Amino acid sequence: MSAPRISVLLPIYKVEDYIEDCLDSLLSQSCTDFEIIAVDDGSPDRSGQIAGRVLAQQDRIPWKLVRNIDNKGLAETRKIAASEARGDYVLCVDSDDHVHRDLIRTVLREADQHDADVVIFAAERISPDGTASARIDSGDGIITGVEAVQKILELKLPAFCWNKLVRRSIFVAAEHPCGLIFEDVCVSVQTLANSKVVRLIPDKLYSYMVRESGISRRFNPQVVDLFAIMDRVEKSTASLPITDYKRLFFRLKYSWAFRAIAFQTAIAAPTYHLASPILQSVSEKLHVKHLLGMFADRHLKLFIVMTMLKIHPWIFYCVVRRFNRR
The missing domain is CATH 3.90.550.10 (Spore Coat Polysaccharide Biosynthesis Protein SpsA; Chain A)
Incomplete structure (x- = not known):
């Protein structure tokens, strides 16, 4: 056959x-x-x-x-x-x-x-x-x-x-x-x-x-795996002949991946105690130059809310939880 x-x-x-x-x-x-x-x-x-x-x-x-x-x-x-x-x-x-x-x-x-x-x-x-x-x-x-x-x-x-x-x-x-x-x-x-x-x-x-038990709808500490995934993606794409590569990869890494880790954690974690270590890890990896990059890329709302995360994860957690309930 x-x-x-x-x-x-x-x-x-x-x-x-x-x-x-x-x-x-x-x-x-x-x-x-x-x-x-x-x-x-x-x-x-x-x-x-x-x-x-x-x-x-x-x-x-x-x-x-x-x-x-x-x-x-x-x-x-x-x-x-x-x-x-x-x-x-x-x-x-x-x-x-x-x-x-x-x-x-x-x-x-x-x-x-x-x-x-x-x-x-x-x-x-x-x-x-x-x-x-x-x-x-x-x-x-x-x-x-x-x-x-x-x-x-x-x-x-x-x-x-x-x-x-x-x-x-x-x-x-x-x-x-x-x-x-x-x-x-x-x-x-x-x-x-x-x-x-x-x-x-x-x-x-x-x-x-979409299942109620799906990864995007429940709290999963493994969401931080996205940090490692972004490192692998950068390694496999950095040498490709892509126009404006640095700006585009910045958008994928910070405007998408960092945002996904932070928002998914804040929305899905039942308590701040559980969310805090993950949000803190994002805050520590998020530098002022990254926030300015979001602003320069015209992502004003994301710039504002991620600035809250940088100031203190608890502020970010409260704001995201409040607006997600609406």
Whole structure:
């Protein structure tokens, strides 16, 4: 049997309420030229058993289920899945999300037509109540990998792994920062930096399901991993021929990453006692020159609120909590 063109990488961990719906959306694809590489990452619930049962009940799509004895985290689990893959391309899917029935057909067609190393598609964000809350756009066109990295630095292109079809050889060569969250930013930047042709398509092919227990909605001290992720991103992008690189990377690091760490902590932490060490770490890394850079970049509101953080984290915490309740 010839190898399928696409390998879907499906890490599984604590998704027993969602994994069956995710697999149903994959197994009902209009194109069958793909395989599913599912990895049970030591999940303490029935997620792996449910996945095995659903996959075994069909013979339309080839599949493999790998089980990690210990929990290894998302980045390492994706690497394990990629090592088992046979496809020319890999497609990352989160096991509590859904995909459009024409996802495989569409991205494979675009990859073949343009000999693309990466195909990036649009998605929708689904709120816990089931309503579509936002569209995640990708644009439309053919650009180079360096141009795609520049769009990420400009905050014009999302750095998720799950909205990108990537040539497998490029994906496995990228650094997958094990043990860190927000690893998608690092992986996306490196895969794009090593790609020649990137096809952007406007088709909305993925539904990102926002869960009440999701990382962006609960307090997680690991949010400080973004500091390390930014260091890795800088290391892999500093030598790229990107116009106005220093200003763009400043915007990604301070206007996005530092802001994300501080705001997410202030909003999600139930008490200032829990938030204080993280907010203090941001304050210590945030210098006056960075605040002036935000002002010069015309981010006046961000300049004001981050200045409050620099003055004292408690002021920042109180202000953010008050306005977030409105």
